[in-house]
Amino acid sequence: MRRAPTSVALAATGLLTVAGTVVAIPELPGLAHRLAAVAAAQPSGPAAGGADGRAANATAPATSRPLPDVHRVVALGDSVPEGSACDCAAYPELVAQSLQTRLGHPVSVDNLGEAGSTSTDLAESLRSDPTTRTAVSGADLVVVTTGANDLADLEDGITAASSATWAPRVATATASVAADVALVHQLAPKARVLVTTYWNVFQDGDVVTDAATRRANDTLTTQFNAALVTSIGQSATVVDLYEPFKGGGDLDPTPLLADDGDHPDAAGHRLIAAEILKALTNSSTATAAD
Numbered sequence: 001m002r003r004a005p006t007s008v009a010l011a012a013t014g015l016l017t018v019a020g021t022v023v024a025i026p027e028l029p030g031l032a033h034r035l036a037a038v039a040a041a042q043p044s045g046p047a048a049g050g051a052d053g054r055a056a057n058a059t060a061p062a063t064s065r066p067l068p069d070v071h072r073v074v075a076l077g078d079s080v081p082e083g084s085a086c087d088c089a090a091y092p093e094l095v096a097q098s099l100q101t102r103l104g105h106p107v108s109v110d111n112l113g114e115a116g117s118t119s120t121d122l123a124e125s126l127r128s129d130p131t132t133r134t135a136v137s138g139a140d141l142v143v144v145t146t147g148a149n150d151l152a153d154l155e156d157g158i159t160a161a162s163s164a165t166w167a168p169r170v171a172t173a174t175a176s177v178a179a180d181v182a183l184v185h186q187l188a189p190k191a192r193v194l195v196t197t198y199w200n201v202f203q204d205g206d207v208v209t210d211a212a213t214r215r216a217n218d219t220l221t222t223q224f225n226a227a228l229v230t231s232i233g234q235s236a237t238v239v240d241l242y243e244p245f246k247g248g249g250d251l252d253p254t255p256l257l258a259d260d261g262d263h264p265d266a267a268g269h270r271l272i273a274a275e276i277l278k279a280l281t282n283s284s285t286a287t288a289a290d
Contacts, residue, residue, distance in 0.1 A: 195237070196238075240275070244272075
């Protein structure tokens with residue numbers, strides 16, 4: 001049975017404060033600047049940017065562009081947008097809240113993420129599920145996170161396989177995600193569509209104690225992300241989540257993950273929301289290679 005979607009219009013109050021999070025874990029190299037990026041992406045105004053808010057705007061990159069006029073956000077995919085294992089506001093709700101604050105008008109969100117969902121499941125919903133089709137048809141912004149569950153059966157024997165073995169499966173999965181994007185465009189031809197990569201298609205952080213498994217998971221993930229960029233092409237903006245979570249592969253993502261090591265925690269969802277907001281104002285397409 002499909003989970004009922006979360007659909008809310010978020011109030012402009014209750015802004016997020018993440019500065020305390022930045023200083024809480026200084027012992028992890030590189031994490032402070034990642035969480036600082038989260039803070040920079042949160043709603044700004046007189047309280048955040050000085051008496052008239054100019055300080056926040058003065059730091060905007062030269063390549064930035066105005067936010068698109070979004071009234072309805074729809075999130076599609078797996079347990080990541082759903083917010084599994086995190087008793088917190090998931091990234092779709094955070095994106096909508098920030099957009100509402102910045103744009104000055106109500107922004108609703110339909111979070112249709114579903115734990116265990118594959119890219120094929122998403123395609124079925126986009127073709128035949130009335131709730132999904134209605135939500136997407138009315139969206140201004142659609143964010144898709146899917147494909148990891150397409151590879152779930154590889155996890156147990158991952159250290160015994162090779163990247164050459166994975167290649168056909170990765171190609172099939174990422175082509176399927178691209179097909180999902182095409183279906184989204186059919187339903188909402190004027191919507192802005194973003195597709196996220198993964199920091200890891202399987203578990204990560206300190207719950208993975210075997211070094212060989214950690215390396216194999218990382219190799220498969222980077223292979224998937226690169227193939228996803230190729231498959232998506234210019235049909236959507238690809239939002240990289242690997243570098244924000246793991247840098248060049250040398251950063252520990254544990255503080256951004258729930259206890260299961262598989263899903264983002266509250267800080268992780270804030271970071272994903274920050275990357276999505278950054279992609280919306282970036283004049284060039286974000287890719288996993290950037």
